[in-house]
Amino acid sequence: MATVRFALAGFGFRAAAIHRIAQILPGLDCVGAIVRQPRALPVPAYRDLDECLRDGRPDFLVTAVAKSANPGFVTAAVERGLPVLAETPPAGDLDGLRALWTAAGPSGLVQIAEQYLLMPSHAARLAAVRSGIIGTPTQVQVSSTQQHHAVSLIRGLLGTGHAPATVRAVRTVAPLLDPLDRGGWTGDPEPKPATTTIATLDFGDGRSGVYDFTTGQTRNLLRFRRLLVRGTHGELHDDEIVHMPEPETIARTPLVRRQSGHDLDVGGMDTETITLGTRVLHRNPYPGKRLNDDEIAVATLLDAMTAWVRGAGPPPYPLAEGAQDQLLTLAIEEAADTDRPVTTTTEPWSAVSFGGPSRRPPAGT
Numbered sequence: 001m002a003t004v005r006f007a008l009a010g011f012g013f014r015a016a017a018i019h020r021i022a023q024i025l026p027g028l029d030c031v032g033a034i035v036r037q038p039r040a041l042p043v044p045a046y047r048d049l050d051e052c053l054r055d056g057r058p059d060f061l062v063t064a065v066a067k068s069a070n071p072g073f074v075t076a077a078v079e080r081g082l083p084v085l086a087e088t089p090p091a092g093d094l095d096g097l098r099a100l101w102t103a104a105g106p107s108g109l110v111q112i113a114e115q116y117l118l119m120p121s122h123a124a125r126l127a128a129v130r131s132g133i134i135g136t137p138t139q140v141q142v143s144s145t146q147q148h149h150a151v152s153l154i155r156g157l158l159g160t161g162h163a164p165a166t167v168r169a170v171r172t173v174a175p176l177l178d179p180l181d182r183g184g185w186t187g188d189p190e191p192k193p194a195t196t197t198i199a200t201l202d203f204g205d206g207r208s209g210v211y212d213f214t215t216g217q218t219r220n221l222l223r224f225r226r227l228l229v230r231g232t233h234g235e236l237h238d239d240e241i242v243h244m245p246e247p248e249t250i251a252r253t254p255l256v257r258r259q260s261g262h263d264l265d266v267g268g269m270d271t272e273t274i275t276l277g278t279r280v281l282h283r284n285p286y287p288g289k290r291l292n293d294d295e296i297a298v299a300t301l302l303d304a305m306t307a308w309v310r311g312a313g314p315p316p317y318p319l320a321e322g323a324q325d326q327l328l329t330l331a332i333e334e335a336a337d338t339d340r341p342v343t344t345t346t347e348p349w350s351a352v353s354f355g356g357p358s359r360r361p362p363a364g365t
Helices: 013-022 049-054 070-079 094-107 120-130 147-158 293-310 319-338
Strands: 004-009 028-034 060-063 084-086 110-112 137-143 166-176 192-204 207-214 226-231 234-237 240-246 249-260 270-276 279-283
Touching: 004 013, 004 293, 013 028, 013 293, 028 049, 028 293, 049 070, 060 070, 070 084, 070 094, 084 293, 094 110, 094 319, 110 319, 120 147, 120 226, 120 234, 120 249, 120 270, 120 279, 120 293, 137 147, 147 192, 147 207, 147 226, 147 319, 166 319, 192 319
Parallel strands: 004 028, 004 060, 060 084, 084 110, 137 207
Antiparallel strands: 137 226, 166 192, 192 207, 226 234, 234 240, 240 249, 249 270, 270 279
16 A cells, blocks of 8 residues: 655653654654754754645644644644644633534544554453443542543543543652652652552443552652453452452453563564453564564554554544543643632533544545
């Protein structure tokens, strides 16, 4: 098939990672990046979207810019009929979300770069839950990542759509050592104040979520990552499931990752599979590429975007889903700020449900 070409808006940490991963994917080519100040890049640099388009129209745009700038790039691309894979969150506040939906939502051209459910561990957990082994999921607890990413995990594992939710939240502050950041080991021996936000999200019909996040927890290895999915017939806790395989029998079954490169396995470090008993829940789509979990997720997302643009696959993560994640994130922050319950309302994008009919880019994009 013909190579799919994409352009980047921005070339910071996240954009550089997307460019690096795209280089390993066959049939995908980054044709340039739009940056505020021209500088030496591994791809051509452009001052704005129109200059990029004049140099040869890409098949889609990936925005990896600050949330304040994101809606402007998304809207500009949609106005020019260009599909977009937009960085999370799609907008910073509720007014911004509504305005972005009005400008870009009806086009069907916008996908959100939400990758967490595509990470091997989470993808395997989602497959296990969807297999029915714990029955109908009723509660998801996430303590690992922040805001919209955690909400995406809660909604995806619970299977909620866009129904209103009542959110309650509290914050506490306590000292915590921060040994690692994006740049590596910090070398800082002194604990610093860290804020923990704990929220409950009541979706009704017996479905709920628990959000628990401490400042810096995404990279702070002094805090465990915890994920719990409670169901009518069992429970998934991190990488183990308690369930009833037959009457009067309680079983605990682990999710087992096959990781090559240990001990006398000289094939090299790589993720191969994640299994539940004899069932393969996740198989690495990129064997031999030595990708970490986040890189596997981003590669999977880019492949899904490429297939969608070609008309050969479903939309990866529509704007309506990213907007709903951010709507609930904003409700968590408001509830914590005010110490009062916040109930989300039905929004313009609420008619679009996750897992609904596939939408393709309009012909000619």
